[in-house]
Amino acid sequence: xxxxxxxxxxxxxxxxxxxxxxxxxxxxxxxxxxxxxxxxxxxxxxxxxxxxxxxxxxxxxxxxxxxxxxxxxxxxxxxxxxxxxxxxxxxxxxxxxxxxxxxxxxxxxxxxxxxxxxxxxxxxxxxxxxxxxxxxxxxxxxxxxxxxxxxxxxxxxxxxxxxxxxxxxxxxxxxxxxxxxxxxxxxxxxxxxxxxxxxxxxxx
Numbered sequence: 387x388x389x390x391x392x393x394x395x396x397x398x399x400x401x402x403x404x405x406x407x408x409x410x411x412x413x414x415x416x417x418x419x420x421x422x423x424x425x426x427x428x429x430x431x432x433x434x435x436x437x438x439x440x441x442x443x444x445x446x447x448x449x450x451x452x453x454x455x456x457x458x459x460x461x462x463x464x465x466x467x468x469x470x471x472x473x474x475x476x477x478x479x480x481x482x483x484x485x486x487x488x489x490x491x492x493x494x495x496x497x498x499x500x501x502x503x504x505x506x507x508x509x510x511x512x513x514x515x516x517x518x519x520x521x522x523x524x525x526x527x528x529x530x531x532x533x534x535x536x537x538x539x540x541x542x543x544x545x546x547x548x549x550x551x552x553x554x555x556x557x558x559x560x561x562x563x564x565x566x567x568x569x570x571x572x573x574x575x576x577x578x579x580x581x582x583x584x585x586x587x588x589x590x
C-alpha cells in the first residue's frame with residue numbers, strides 16, 4: 387500500500403467515517419478508531435464536536451493546510467450572505483475540488499498531483515495551483531496529451547461517483563464548465579458535513 391493510500395485510510399479511521407465514500411475504506415469493516423483504545427466510546431464536548439466537524443471538512447479537500455483553511459473561513463465571513471454557505475462555495479471553487487468533481491481523477495489527492503504536474507488548463511491556460519479559485523463560466527480541461535492516461539480513463543469510466551449539476555461536462559468527459567457556486571445541499575458529500583459547526587469553532 388502506498389503512503390498516500392495509507393494516509394487517506396488513517397484519516398478515515400481517526401475520524402470514524404468513510405470520508406470519501408471509497409469502497410475499500412477500512413471503516414467499512416471497522417467502525418472504530420485506530421489503536422488499542424479505539425473501541426472506547428466517549429461523549430465528546432461541544433468543542434470536540436466542532437473540532438470533528440472542522441477536521442472532516444478540512445480533510446475532505448485533501449492536503450489543505452490549517453492556514454489555508456482558516457483563510458478560506460475568514461474570506462467566507464467577509465462575504466455577504468450565509469457564512470456556512472460561503473465557506474462551502476469557496477472550497478468548491480478551488481481548482482482541486484473542481485477537477486475531482488469532474489471525475490477525471492479518482493481522489494482529491496490525485497487531483498492535487500494532476501494539477502501540480504501541469505495536466506490541467508483553465509480557459510486555455512495551464513494552471514498548476516490547486517487552490518486557484520475557479521469562476522462561473524470558466525472552462526477546465528484535461529490537456530490533450532494527458533487524456534489517454536490510465537488514471538484518467540479509469541476515473542471517467544468508474545461508476546463510483548457522478549458529476550454534480552453545477553459542472554457541465556462535454557461528451558468525452560475531459561472538459562467541464564463551472565456553471566455556478568454550489569450551495570451545501572448541491573455538493574455530493576458521502577458523509578454529513580456541518581459547516582455551521584466549523585463557523586462556531588473559529589468564532590470561539
